[in-house]
Amino acid sequence: MAEFSLVVFLLMLVLFTILETGLLLNDRLVLTSAAREVARVCAVEGGRTQNALARLDELLRAAGINPEAVSVSILPSQAIYGTTIAVDLSYVYKVRSPLVRSIAGTEIAVSAKAVTRSEFVPR
16 A cells, blocks of 8 residues: 555656646747747837737737736847847746646746848838
């Protein structure tokens, strides 16, 4: 019976770690996808615009991430044709499982970056 209790604890630890890792990777994938999408909008519109920020907000809300919890850096804020635009997103993932939290900590930093060239030609 003692062996069973040890094995069950280890199996539960592995199970919750796999689930937590899946949730963390999902949030990272969402951030990466959002950074790419916002970089595309910035490239077409010439930098940091309201449409780019609105699109970022829409993507994050659709994935269940609070947009206020995400740090956004879009440089440069205005760009003309050929200028490199960099979009950096960072987010602090809160570990949900108490079992995993006791081992990995309560927060894990997640970040994503996308770089593109501007296609905006001023008229």
